[in-house]
Amino acid sequence: MNRQPIGVFDSGIGGLSVLQALQAALPLEHFVYLDDSLHAPYGERDDAHVVDRSRAITAYLRQTHGIKALVIACNTATMAAVALLRAEHPDLPIVGVEPGLKPAAAASHTKRVGVIGTRGTVTSAKFNALRLGLQEQAEFIVxxxxxLADAISRSVETQDDLKVIALCAEYTCAMGRFGLNSGDIDTLVLGCTHYVFAQAHLARLVGPQVRILSTGEPVARRTQFLLEQAGALNRTGPGRVALITTGDPAVLQAAARRWLGFATDDAVRWVV
Known part of the structure; x- marks a missing residue:
């Protein structure tokens, strides 16, 4: 079992940011990354669609690739489906991602925290429960x-970030003033794994003093902990990565080369 891969999936290429953190923490592990771009964007679809896709992908990764753990590298899918998947697969360690509101509240000095995410994530019941549970610790500007996630994905094909930059500017402007003074937003939470690949643009817009928080490293630490508990860590590497997509393999290949430095043309198309 130790040499079985870890499954990672997202509605597109954004989950590559989580895969990057997982590889850094677990360099001996094998990974299967599935990009469900044919059925994206999850964040602008209803919960039933996201749940159906999450169940189908989990079944495929288990049956075809024999995964030993699953990482849901998508905030929207985590919010909609993680509890159901854990109930249906009690023998499978499952790690989800969610916006880092708690560490952001703890880190903020002005106690005004900005959160950007897909509509599906920031309007979900789970997100609102998380936010309300922390409302005495900080004010969250959501x-x-x-x-934006779609624009980031398309920038791989066009090699043009102008649309990404324009949307980042529009949305950060709508949130108000960023900085370290009283009333300023001094911490920005990235509530979508795609947004990590726009972090440089966001940092220029909000300023160098604003802390930007993503979820890749906490997810990697949690995955490592669960595998250690299960005695399922691979000790014999080197680790390998298989790339699978329901969309265009060339787009996933290009994203892996651009953002992860992969020298690969091995993405496989899977349709279901």
């Missing part, structure tokens, strides 16, 4: 970013 901004749904329609179209």
């Amino acid at each position: 901004q749904p970013c329609d179209g």
Whole structure:
């Protein structure tokens, strides 16, 4: 079992940011990354669609690739489906991602925290429960970013970030003032794994003093902990990565080369 891969999936290429953190923490492990771009964007679809896709992908990764753990590298899918998947697969360690509101509240000095995410994530019941549970620790300025995840994905094909930059500017401007003074937003939470690949643009817009938090490293630590508990860590590497997509393999290949430095043309198309 130790040499079985870890499954990672997202509605597109954004989950590559989580895969990057997982590889850094677990360099001996094998991974299967599945990009469900044919059925994206999850963040602008209803919960039933996201749950159906999450169940189908989990079944495929278990039956075809024999995964020993699953990482849901998508905030929207985590919010909609993680509890159901854990109930249906009690023998499978499952790690989800969620916006880092708690560490952001703890880190903020002005106690005004910005959160950007897909509409599906920031309007979900789970997200609102998380936010309400922390409302005495900080004020959260929440901004749904329609179209941003899709624009980041498309920038791989076009090699043009102008649309990404424009949307980042529009949404950060709508949130108010960023900085370290009283009333400023001094911490920005990335509530979508795609947004990590726009972090440089966001940092220029909000300023160098604003802390930007993503979820890749905490997810990697949690995955490592669960595998250690199960005695399922691979000790004999080197680790390998298989790339699978329901969309265009060339787009996934290009994203892996651009953002992860992969020298590969081995993405496989899977349709279901």
